[in-house]
Amino acid sequence: MTESVPAPATPSQDAKSFADHLRAIEFDARMIGMIAALAVIWLGFNWLSGGAFLTPRNLWNLSVQTASVAVMACGMVLVIVTRNIDLSVGSMLGFVGMVTGLVQAQLLPGLLGFEHPATWLLSILAAVALGGLIGLFQGALIAYLAIPSFIVTLGGLLVWRGGAWWVTQGQTIAPMDSRFRPLGGGIEGAIGTSASWAIGLVICALIVAGIAFARRRRKRYGFALRPLWAEIVLAALACGTVVGAVAIANSYALPAGVARRLVEAKGGTWPEGGLTIGHGLAVPVLLALAVGVAMSFLARRLRFGRYVFSIGGNPEAAQLSGVNTRKVLMLVYGLMGMLVGIAACISTARLNAATNSAGQLDELYVIAAAVIGGTSLAGGVGTIAGAMLGALVMQSLQSGMVLIGVDTPLQNIVVGIVLVLAVWLDGLYRKRLG
């Protein structure tokens, strides 16, 4: 027990590596690597597509397309951290989407009347509840009956896809409630420029307050503090990203016809030379961000998250420490199911229809997003922010390839290769850090 780290005052103190510097200011080198990879992908596609990738229009669509997978990836991180897997999320999305479609297009109109103001909310609640119940059920099989999660959720992949067909014997349900549709993005799902600025500023204020609060807390206990300049740089980067995202979303103009209707609906007159009205942030993107923040909070600040990670690190140790590991595992799957419910709402609203093939292959994109985002399949390691960034990387690759006209089979080949490559690089990186 006398062993300890060598005193930091070694002669080579001046020759500290870049990684040491990063550690001192507590910047996550891994995250920086991912952001760099994303930048390379974006710039590469922008060059290949002759400047069509980095346009407000494309980036806005990219953000909307990422939302559904990003929401599910947040839950998949926790599942994989506990050394398990969920292969059923794509099929569950299909099934939950069909039931939600049925609820709002047939059940609720019969009970409340067509286009009732509560329809959208009840539909979302139904989707989240159904997803949560399915997740809890699968989680109970895994946790209490000790059936391997791979098998339970492989069964789920088949069962829920079949179930999605059975709901309506394969018929597509459309259209969706008009208050439900904004969840999917599109023109009705853009919140407008002023609201976007307001939300952006609130987020910036929260970021600054959060950093200041954490710093004051560490100071009170007399712990080592990050250098002040690092805090300021961090805050500036985060706020800059938020402001930049809002600016881009706001500069994506609504089609002239829609803008004109909007102006005239407010009793204004359409000027001679036309008028540019921006989209602003999209509802599904805000929803995904809210889910990401909530899940990060759960993973890092709540007891439940601490238990999830300790189970991933050493299930026996967690149990011997008095953690009810089975219950925690079941709840992780329940949570995953609820997030699938939210994702099902986003997909269904985006398509403005519930189809039994919705979410096909999503399980693979979700798992890939989590793994590219640094979640270790060996368990115990992973971050929500990384997984959301991973989802953005995956979607960027796909959208980019569509934009430059790569055939679908080749798209799949590229995505597959990138996944394997990313995990290999991550392994090398981890080994070097020890």
Place this chain on the structure above:
Amino acid sequence: MDMTTPLVEMREISIAFGGIKAVDHASVDLHAGEVVGLLGHNGAGKSTLIKILSGAYRADAGEIRIAGEPVAISSPRDAKRHGIETIYQTLALADNVDAAANIFLGRELLTAWGTLDDSAMEAETRKVMGRLNPHFRRFKEPVKALSGGQRQSVAIARAIYFNARVLIMDEPTAALGPAETKQVADLILELKKQGIGIFLISHDLHDVFDLADRVSVMKNGKVVGSAHVRDVTQDEVLGMIISGKCPPGAVAGPGALRS
């Protein structure tokens, strides 16, 4: 033997796994401020017996009394509630989280809003580690990055932080060098002075004779016998471990060789 009520009494404990009696009507006891060495070959049942006390296994039959009161221990949480803390041979640490997270695992300190109070936990960890291992600095790193001795001190810190009355140490020095072993020995003597009862499971007869007041020897799931260390020689105890022969200085148990 002193006549006060023992801190821990395990009476006629039995447990079987798939028809094999891992522990068979075993009885041991422990007084406050006493160190009892549990000895026996691999598979003699000593670790299993102790895991019943720490709540990892549930006994099929038998009774556990804490300070004279019969108690039901069916989970590690129950054991901890009765002040029974365990340092496992494997250390049972979650490798991917830091020292504070391990020490407070299952008993986290929370803020007024019900969130984890990481700063408070780190501060407490610094205090308790300062006592156990003053050179310890790596509070922010996952315990995977620590040396064997440092990991050991985290496991010990977790056991003693919560004011244990009974401490179970399963092979606490098996993975340690001589200097670290000495430190563990000093710690055991200090804890003993504070009135904590300690079950010490060890292969090392010398260790046990240096530290323990009494020894209980197990063989094939049964207690061969118990004795004060001053009443028996190391050779006699070795005989108990190997052949189950109970020397005159020891109280014979159900596992003693009948001649």
